[in-house]
Structure formats: C-alpha cells, structure tokens
Amino acid sequence: MHYSGSAGEGKKPRILWFNALFLILTPLAALILTPLFIYHHGVHWAEPVAMVALWFLTGMGITAGYHRMFSHRAWWAPKPIRAILLVLGAAAWQNSAIAWCAGHRYHHKHIDTEDDPYSIEEGFLWAHMLWVMVEGKMHDDFDSAPDLLKDPMCQWQHKYYTAISLAFNIGVPLALGLLTGRVWGMLLWAGLIRIVVVHHFTFFINSAAHMWGSRPWNQDMSARDNGLLALFTFGEGYHNFHHSFPGDYRNGFRWYQFDPTKWTIGLLHKVGLAHDLRRSSIDRRLRKRCQTLRERYEAQMHEWSEGLREQVQAAEQSLDEALAEMRAKRAEWSRRAGEMQAHALEELEHARIDAERRALEAFRAWHNLIPAAARN
Incomplete structure (x- = not known):
C-alpha cells in the first residue's frame, strides 16, 4: 500500500484508488466473512491464537522497528534483528520503512500544522485513514529520511516491499492452514482479520491518541497519553510523552505502564541483540x-x-x-x-x-x- 502525499497547489486532491479500495474492502470483507465462516465451519482454537501471535509480531515490526528504531533511532540492533523487523513491518502492510518513516518524521516536525501529513486538525477520519486514500502532504517525499535511503537493508525492503508483504500475508497463513487442516480459517483469521486489526489500531494512534487522553508533558500539541490505547497498540498510546521525548525507546517510561514494545526491546538488550537504547534524562x-x-x-x-x-x-x-x-x-x-x-x-x-x-x-x-x- 502506498501512503498519501501532497497534491499540487490549487489542484483537486487525487484519490489513490488502490489504497482506498484496500482500506474499505478489507474491513468490509472481514465483517461479512467472519460470522458466515464461523456459522458454517466454527472456530478452531489455533485460528485466533495465530491471529493474536501474528498481530503481535507484525505489530512489533511497526512499533519496535519502523517507529522506535528506524524513525527515531531510539535503539539499534544487529543486522539479523533489523532484517526480521523489516520483514514483519512489510507484513503489516503499511508501506516500506523508508516511506513510513519519512511521513512519520514530517508528522513530528509539523504536528498540528498544514504540513502535518495526517494532522488531526483536518478531522478524525482524515487523521485515521483518509490521508492514506487521498493524495496529501509530502507524497513520495523521502527527504526527511536520508539515512534510510542510504541503508542497504532499507533499500532492499523498499524495492521488494510488495513481494515481501504478499509472500508473508499469503504464505504464512497458508502454511499454518496446511498444518492444522484449516486453510480457509487461517487465511481468514491469521490473514485478513489480522491485517485489518493491525491497520486500525495503528491508525488510532494518529486519530484517537490526538483527541482523547491527558497531556501531562506538553499542552501545546494535540498528542495525548491514552492508557487504554496502549493496551491494543503495544505501548504506543502514551503519545504525549512520545511527542515530548521522541528519542526515548520507551513510550510508557514508568515501570508499571503497559508497553510491550519497551519490554521486547529490553529483553533483546539483555541477550545482546539490542544496543544504544536511548532514554530521556x-x-x-x-x-x-x-x-x-x-x-x-x-x-x-x-x-x-x-x-x-x-x-x-x-x-x-x-x-x-x-x-x-x-x-x-x-x-x-x-x-x-x-x-x-x-x-x-x-x-x-x-x-x-x-x-x-x-x-x-x-x-x-x-x-x-x-x-x-x-x-x-
């Protein structure tokens, strides 16, 4: 999926039809097919388990990989870990690391202004998903990510992003289905439903986390801390803290705040697979x-x-x-x-x-x- 960017001055915004149809039809298909499949074939315990496991893994590709490592350099990892996170990030079907991080860096630089690619000032739906469907700010502008443009691993993932995403999102559920004898069930749960869930909980950080919650660190921006969202976004819900200290590898910096991404990075650090963990002083x-x-x-x-x-x-x-x-x-x-x-x-x-x-x-x-x- 190719995220939106900027239309020319005075021109009518161009609809990105592939993105629009993908984001409309996938949740619609999930809403229709899930109850029908359950009614006729029931649910095997392995299907929701696989969905949650792949939700976590591909979610980590976004939160630990795309967001905290590649966008903000809040931590770093050896090449094998970076490669795994790039594959998992591609499997989340949210564009390549270069494109995702470039847009996210512009969001931090221009938050709540007309140059913010997914500004909440344009409304909840725009910040949530319309910005992906309509050509907006910084379309295909990767100037904010010169480091990633020079990174051979990110270049490889950007070039083969579509192939990686298709191979994972079809191949892994299909393999799990063959193992369990429930091919269509796995394609539904571990494939379609999981993609929709990962998409929209990521999108809620751009929309809901800029509308509801507290602002203990900075009241001059729309980003808010929302503990409920943190439960479903692997710790990303502490958004006011994140925008105040974007270089911190933790979003929930207190020990008791729910932040599985922070815990995962910390665990990798303990076993020597993560380094340069940055913390706000x-x-x-x-x-x-x-x-x-x-x-x-x-x-x-x-x-x-x-x-x-x-x-x-x-x-x-x-x-x-x-x-x-x-x-x-x-x-x-x-x-x-x-x-x-x-x-x-x-x-x-x-x-x-x-x-x-x-x-x-x-x-x-x-x-x-x-x-x-x-x-x-």
Whole structure:
C-alpha cells in the first residue's frame, strides 16, 4: 500500500484508488466473512491464537522497528534483528520503512500544522485513514529520511516491499492452514482479520491518541497519553510523552505502564541483540513536567490564599535550585568522566545520583502543594 502525499497547489486532491479500495474492502470483507465462516465451519482454537501471535509480531515490526528504531533511532540492533523487523513491518502492510518513516518524521516536525501529513486538525477520519486514500502532504517525499535511503537493508525492503508483504500475508497463513487442516480459517483469521486489526489500531494512534487522553508533558500539541490505547497498540498510546521525548525507546517510561514494545526491546538488550537504547534524562522530564504544571496552576493562582501562594513560590524556588544543581552535577560528571580514575568517578556518580534524588524530592514537595484541580 502506498501512503498519501501532497497534491499540487490549487489542484483537486487525487484519490489513490488502490489504497482506498484496500482500506474499505478489507474491513468490509472481514465483517461479512467472519460470522458466515464461523456459522458454517466454527472456530478452531489455533485460528485466533495465530491471529493474536501474528498481530503481535507484525505489530512489533511497526512499533519496535519502523517507529522506535528506524524513525527515531531510539535503539539499534544487529543486522539479523533489523532484517526480521523489516520483514514483519512489510507484513503489516503499511508501506516500506523508508516511506513510513519519512511521513512519520514530517508528522513530528509539523504536528498540528498544514504540513502535518495526517494532522488531526483536518478531522478524525482524515487523521485515521483518509490521508492514506487521498493524495496529501509530502507524497513520495523521502527527504526527511536520508539515512534510510542510504541503508542497504532499507533499500532492499523498499524495492521488494510488495513481494515481501504478499509472500508473508499469503504464505504464512497458508502454511499454518496446511498444518492444522484449516486453510480457509487461517487465511481468514491469521490473514485478513489480522491485517485489518493491525491497520486500525495503528491508525488510532494518529486519530484517537490526538483527541482523547491527558497531556501531562506538553499542552501545546494535540498528542495525548491514552492508557487504554496502549493496551491494543503495544505501548504506543502514551503519545504525549512520545511527542515530548521522541528519542526515548520507551513510550510508557514508568515501570508499571503497559508497553510491550519497551519490554521486547529490553529483553533483546539483555541477550545482546539490542544496543544504544536511548532514554530521556530525568532533568529533562522534570523540567518539562514543571513547565506544564506551571502553565496549569498560574491561571488559578488568584483563587489561592496568600499563604498557599507563598508556600508554592518557596517550593518552586527550592525546586529550581535542585534542578540547577542536578544539571550542574550531570554536566560535571559528563565532563570529567573520561578523565577520572574508577574510584573518583564512582564518588562523582554517587553525587550525581544524590542530586537527582534531591531534585525528585523537591519536585514532589512542590507538586503536593498545588491544588488537585491544577494538577489534573
């Protein structure tokens, strides 16, 4: 499938008929054929199991591969892992890695503007799937992905994308069907239904995750954190965090947030199959969170008592001092890390960690003083 791009100025947008028919007919076929097949042939337990397993695998091709690795370089992997993720990404039937990542990088650069390829400002349906059906912004413009254009593996996947996708989406369900004696059932469940599910839960990140949810990290953009969406998108639902810290390999950065993509990358790292895992620093996260909370509570300060305002201001000053100390310790650690012997470096590391702890304590003290209405 070839995603949409830009029509010329003043011209009527061109309908991409293959994309439009594919995205309309596949869910329609799934809705009609599934109940009919179940009525006449029932369901073998292996069919929904295969659907979920392939949903996870091809979903990882998008979330761990296309999104967090190739689009944002939040982590990297040896060639065999990259090759597997490129094949799984192609099997998700969402275009090649080069095309997908180029459009996604434009989305981050131009979010909520007329140059955003799937801007929510154009409406839910446009952001969800119409942008794929109608020629829009940056059609076939890969200038935002020069690194991928030079990558031999991405070049190979881009050239043979259609063949890879067809081979996987027909061959794998067909093989599973031959193993179970349920060829048509597997083609339906592990093929058609799985493709529709992967498509639309990916699309919900472009649409629903820009309309419903919280914005704890940045209120100046439409992207929102939505824990419910995270359950069905392998952790991609923490979208406000992601747009605030796109280089972090985690979308759900807290340990308890549901992010199977983060866990999968972490597991690969433990066995030596992933490296260069990037994380947003605690001082950047605290500064971003403080900025957002300040914007919220400043509009309500006139309702507070003089005593509460003074307490908040004093706590805010302590927090700023703690953040400044933490930044200074981090800078000192970075500057001296290559110069110091192991013992001295360990002492400096303890000082840096202690500064981070004090900054967290100062943040919590300041945060607890702010009325709940301003924090929500």
